[in-house]
Amino acid sequence: MSGVMHPVGPEPQETYWVRRAVVIGSALVLMIILLLVLFNLNGSQQPAPAAPPNPLPSLTPMTPSASPSSASPSPSGSASASASASGKATPSASASGKASSSASASASASGSPKAAGKASSSPSTKSTSTAVTQQTLTVCDPSDLDLSVDSPRTAGVSSSVGFKLSLTNTGSNTCVVTVNPNDFSLKLVSGSDRIWSTADCSTLVGQRLAQLTPKQSLNWTVEWNGKRSASGCKTRPGTPGAGYYWATASFTGVASDRARLILT
Incomplete structure (x- = not known):
């Protein structure tokens, strides 16, 4: 015990105390680094919060004024929302995006939105033309x-x-x-x-x-x-x-x- 408190050797006593301080400080730094590494590993292994389930888009036919691209919801919206919350796109967001894409493709393939838009555009054009003709053909005073x-x-x-x-x-x-x-x-x-x-x-x-x-x-x-x-x-x-x-x-x-x- 006296050797620990009072170093004995050919070097001056201050030299032994400096060596002991360096060893003890290095050990403390290594312990702190080890604790930080263990803490980060535990934090990264925790499961990311699951994104709320994204409902499948409705296949209701679009109105004539809406285009097919605006009628069906874009899958990129739900994927970007999940990515901003957890730092990366979750599997559920990716699956929901695929479902939205397939639903939008089937709606476009059926051709019903285009048919509805075409059917309603003709009466509108015809009524406008009739109104202009009636305004032009005024009776002479x-x-x-x-x-x-x-x-x-x-x-x-x-x-x-x-x-x-x-x-x-x-x-x-x-x-x-x-x-x-x-x-x-x-x-x-x-x-x-x-x-x-x-x-x-x-x-x-x-x-x-x-x-x-x-x-x-x-x-x-x-x-x-x-x-x-x-x-x-x-x-x-x-x-x-x-x-x-x-x-x-x-x-x-x-x-x-x-x-x-x-x-x-």
Whole structure:
């Protein structure tokens, strides 16, 4: 015991104490390193917490606005979530990812999402086109229409005469005009004598539909057979003789200027 506390040897006493301190310090460092290694081994051998089971994706058909890639859940989302929690992807996350991939592949193979999207896109496009057409085809305002009638300068008694009619859009917008017997009439008079009128025979007018841009006109011709007219497309007795006759037209309250015709 005295040899431990009081070293004996040819070297100075301080040299022996330094040697003992180095040996004891080295032993303590080795013990500390050994304890740290054992602690780390025990900690790494503990099982990593199991990731919660990932449910299989639903195979409900997608809505038309969703694409197939966005409808089925991505397997990378669950795998990355498990990797961030434990430092690596767990077997359960990998299996769940494979199941999600196979379910997404089968949903794409069935073709039902594409069919649903295609079926709903056509009515939407068709309804939009109809709405645009209805907005474009606005009815012409009578105040934006100018009606004119033109006739030959002279014609023979009892001969047929063609009256040229023109309906012009004087407004600043494109519009639609419909000419039919209910809204249009052309008549021929001589003084106070009513000679002939399309109101007596609707087939003389027919029906016309035109879309008119600003300053554009709808032109057509109405034939007079040279006789007096009666209701029901009939004629009255008495042939109009030589003299001056005046033709006027009206459409939805818009009246034309008079056109002069001389029968010879």
